[in-house]
Amino acid sequence: MIIERHEIEKLATLSRLSIDEKTITDVTERLSSVLDLVAQLQSADTVSAQGISRPFQVSQRLRADEITEGNHRDEFQAIAPATDNGLFIVPKMID
Amino acid sequence: MHNYTIAELVKGLQSKKFSSVELTQHFLSRINRFNDQYNAVITVTADQALQAAHLADQRLAFGSAPALCGVPLLHKDIFCTKGVRTSCGSKMLDNFIPPYNATVVENFEQAGVVMLGKTNMDEFAMGSSNETSFYGPVKNPWATDCVPGGSSGGSAAAVAGRLAPGATATDTGGSIRQPAALCGISGLKPTYGRVSRWGMVAFASSLDQAGPMARTAEDCALLLNCMASFDDKDSTCVDVEIPDYSASLNKPVKGLRIGVPKEYFSEGLHPGTEEAVKKALADLEAQGAELVEISLPNSSLSVPAYYVIAPAEASANLSRFDGVKYGYRCENPKDLQDMYCRTRSEGFGEEVQRRILIGTYCLSAGYYDAYYGKAQQVRQLIEQDFVEAFAKVDLIVGPTCPSPAFKFGSKGDDPVAMYLEDIYTIATNLAGLPGMSVPCGMVEGKPVGLQIIGNYFDEARMLNVAHQFQQVTDWHRLMPKGIS
Numbered sequence: 001m002i003i004e005r006h007e008i009e010k011l012a013t014l015s016r017l018s019i020d021e022k023t024i025t026d027v028t029e030r031l032s033s034v035l036d037l038v039a040q041l042q043s044a045d046t047v048s049a050q051g052i053s054r055p056f057q058v059s060q061r062l063r064a065d066e067i068t069e070g071n072h073r074d075e076f077q078a079i080a081p082a083t084d085n086g087l088f089i090v091p092k093m094i095d
Numbered sequence: 096m097h098n099y100t101i102a103e104l105v106k107g108l109q110s111k112k113f114s115s116v117e118l119t120q121h122f123l124s125r126i127n128r129f130n131d132q133y134n135a136v137i138t139v140t141a142d143q144a145l146q147a148a149h150l151a152d153q154r155l156a157f158g159s160a161p162a163l164c165g166v167p168l169l170h171k172d173i174f175c176t177k178g179v180r181t182s183c184g185s186k187m188l189d190n191f192i193p194p195y196n197a198t199v200v201e202n203f204e205q206a207g208v209v210m211l212g213k214t215n216m217d218e219f220a221m222g223s224s225n226e227t228s229f230y231g232p233v234k235n236p237w238a239t240d241c242v243p244g245g246s247s248g249g250s251a252a253a254v255a256g257r258l259a260p261g262a263t264a265t266d267t268g269g270s271i272r273q274p275a276a277l278c279g280i281s282g283l284k285p286t287y288g289r290v291s292r293w294g295m296v297a298f299a300s301s302l303d304q305a306g307p308m309a310r311t312a313e314d315c316a317l318l319l320n321c322m323a324s325f326d327d328k329d330s331t332c333v334d335v336e337i338p339d340y341s342a343s344l345n346k347p348v349k350g351l352r353i354g355v356p357k358e359y360f361s362e363g364l365h366p367g368t369e370e371a372v373k374k375a376l377a378d379l380e381a382q383g384a385e386l387v388e389i390s391l392p393n394s395s396l397s398v399p400a401y402y403v404i405a406p407a408e409a410s411a412n413l414s415r416f417d418g419v420k421y422g423y424r425c426e427n428p429k430d431l432q433d434m435y436c437r438t439r440s441e442g443f444g445e446e447v448q449r450r451i452l453i454g455t456y457c458l459s460a461g462y463y464d465a466y467y468g469k470a471q472q473v474r475q476l477i478e479q480d481f482v483e484a485f486a487k488v489d490l491i492v493g494p495t496c497p498s499p500a501f502k503f504g505s506k507g508d509d510p511v512a513m514y515l516e517d518i519y520t521i522a523t524n525l526a527g528l529p530g531m532s533v534p535c536g537m538v539e540g541k542p543v544g545l546q547i548i549g550n551y552f553d554e555a556r557m558l559n560v561a562h563q564f565q566q567v568t569d570w571h572r573l574m575p576k577g578i579s
Contacts, residue, residue: 008452015410015455016417016435017448027449030510034453037511040399041469044476051471052478054301055287055527056551060330075194081424088419091428 003032096121097257098574101166101314104260108155108165115155115165119148119209122167126211126258132239135252137172137230138180139212147209154207163321164207169262171250172213173220174200174305175294183296184216184228184246187416187423187442197294198326199263199305206321211259215249218444219413220270220298222246223516224506227446232503235278236575237541241500244274244516250308251278257578261309261318265295267302268401269495269520272532275308276495276544279534279573281561282308283315286552287527288333290319291326299408300331302401302524311571312533312561316340319554335552343555344562349383351560354488358394359519365498371536371543372494378567379492379560387488391480396473397522398514403457403470404525409447410454416442449510478526485550490560494519495532495544519546529554533561534570542570 008028012019019027073086082089096118099107107113123141130136144167151165175181175193177200182188196204203210217227225233225248233248235241236256243252247264251274254262264271266284275282283306290305297303307318319340326332355376360369380386418424418438425441428434440448457466484491497518506512523530528548535545545564549557565571 003456007456011452011455011459014459015448015451016414016432016439017443017451018436018440026508027452030449030508031452031456033509033511034402034449034514035456037514038399038403038453038457038466038470041396041403041466041473044393044396044469044473046469046472046476049472049475049479051468052475053471054331055478055525058288058331058333058527063327063330072194076420079190079192079194079421081418081421090419091430091434093431 003028003035097125099260100311101260101309101317104166105162105317115148115151115209116145118165119144119167119211122211122259129256129258133234133236133252133256133258134231135215135233135249135256135258136169136212137182137215137249140179140210143179144209144211151207151209161206163203163317165209167209167211167259168203169211169214169250169253169259170200171216171247171262171264173216173265173296174263175296176200176210176213179213181213181296182229183220184218184230185443185447186229189229189423191422195294198291198324198328199322200294202321202324208321214253214262217246217248219296219409219447220246220265220267221409221446221450223269223273223513225249226503227444229444235500236578237279238500241502241541242277244277244500246270247308248274251275251280251282254278254280254308254310255575261307261314263305263322264308265303265305266524267298267405268524269517271306271308272495272520272530272544272546273517275532277500277542279542279570280308280310281312281315281531281533281571282306283319283531283554283557284523284529285319285323285554286529288331289529289552289554290322291324291329291332293326293328297412299405300412301408302405312558312565313341313344315531316344316558338555340555340558343559346559347383348379348560348563351384351490352387352488353379353384354387354389354484354491356389356391356394356491356493358391359493363497363518364494365538367538368494368496368498368543371538372545375535375545375564376492379564382563382567389484389488389491391484391522393473393476393480394522397477397525398518400470400473400477400525401521402453402514403466404474406450406454407457407467408454410451410458413447413451446510474525477522481526481528490556491548493546495546499538499541499543523548527551529557531557531561533564534573535568536570537573
């Protein structure tokens with residue numbers, strides 16, 4: 001299956017990735033090769049299958065809506081790229 | 096001391112033949128001398144290890160220490176370790192020092208196990224050759240021009256190279272079993288939900304599972320006794336009774352029905368690997384097991400289904416790496432979008448970016464049903480194949496990988512050639528079943544792995560059969576050249 005260059009550019013935007021001009025041809029080729037592989041799924045007769053998102057119908061447990069953790073803000077902010085006065089700092093979004 | 100199994104080390108520690116400090120110093124010295132050859136260990140925690148060893152010796156002196164107290168181990172660098180860098184093999188997390196321990200790490204710490212350091216791995220556990228690590232490839236101790244397998248290649252090479260008697264690892268599509276096979280050691284992926292995933296960097300959450308690597312099945316049982324626990328912090332952890340995995344190792348295999356899937360002996364299987372696996376099956380038959388031919392008719396669809404489901408989950412899981420709260424951030428971003436895009440493009444390697452793009456494609460509007468929905472349906476068919484097989488047999492046995500370790504770069508530029516390395520291991524992850532690999536032969540001077548697949552939560556029976564196999568064979572005792 002051939003994926004078009006403009007589709008790669010759209011996927012990169014959705015994925016928040018930058019793909020430079022030098023590599024986009026290689027990326028397109030290799031992604032097409034993987035999509036060829038996964039296209040084999042279309043041959044499967046799946047009429048009888050509803051589909052599963054996790055093994056052996058295991059369901060995620062719910063827990064009581066109680067606070068189980070203390071406040072770790074200082075520990076977490078100690079490993080952040082940029083903080084100020086308890087806030088995570090990011091580039092300016094609005095002028 | 097490095098040739099002792101973990102079971103022998105436990106006896107030696109408890110009988111005071113040697114101390115944990117002596118043992119820890121010995122393995123630290125081996126890492127120091129030999130790691131340059133293998134690149135298996137990316138962080139060495141020498142001071143912390145010696146401190147833990149002193150404490151373990153004190154506990155051992157009181158005579159009430161847990162079984163593994165004082166035994167040194169390595170952790171795959173996917174498990175969060177408090178105060179110790181957890182990189183997941185990525186530039187993205189090269190500066191990440193977690194403020195907490197993963198449950199697996201905590202379990203071992205409580206048991207008095209000594210952490211020697213962290214092992215190299217494919218970036219974010221995405222790879223089958225350990226060539227995608229930010230820290231460079233790991234070399235296979237049996238042939239240093241060949242890959243050790245992946246993604247837990249560092250753990251496997253470290254155990255094979257006697258840098259540690261055991262190591263933790265994880266398996267999303269074969270990442271414990273395939274490197275265990277290529278490095279000639281034993282490795283076990285438990286049933287999904289058996290071991291807590293809390294504090295383990297997520298790749299594909301419905302497939303990821305942690306497990307042990309060691310030289311013998313007996314040692315894997317000892318490690319799994321410590322790793323397996325029900326954990327409130329992991330909502331996918333399953334609350335099923337945990338047996339003593341060492342207790343049933345000595346049961347005879349006579350009368351066990353072993354399923355041999357015909358699809359696992361088809362085109363693409365290296366003739367030497369096929370011969371070694373068939374010889375191992377004959378050994379099990381000679382011990383009294385009954386071999387039954389079975390069919391897993393949808394197994395050829397496991398790789399295509401996996402390469403929709405795993406990238407789809409990865410694209411969601413890895414969206415958290417945005418340069419805001421932890422990990423890498425690009426220099427001088429001009430705005431928020433620029434920061435997100437450059438942080439992720441500079442921080443992630445090529446394979447990780449490829450899988451994010453595939454996952455985004457399969458989940459995007461217009462393609463979701465054709466790809467993700469279809470893959471989920473195929474996943475159910477694959478699971479159903481195993482359910483039907485386990486109605487007839489107790490275990491399923493076949494090859495772990497299609498061929499022995501391959502040379503670096505030999506899979507070329509086509510990612511699909513690499514993906515097919517996991518053709519025999521992926522289906523068990525999709526079904527959530529436990530699987531293990533034990534050494535069963537040598538081809539061209541490189542090890543071959545025998546895969547044993549069990550029914551849900553039947554790890555004890557897999558370990559029993561693997562241990563009995565290791566009582567009548569000596570493949571697990573062979574050592575790579577240069578190790579004495």
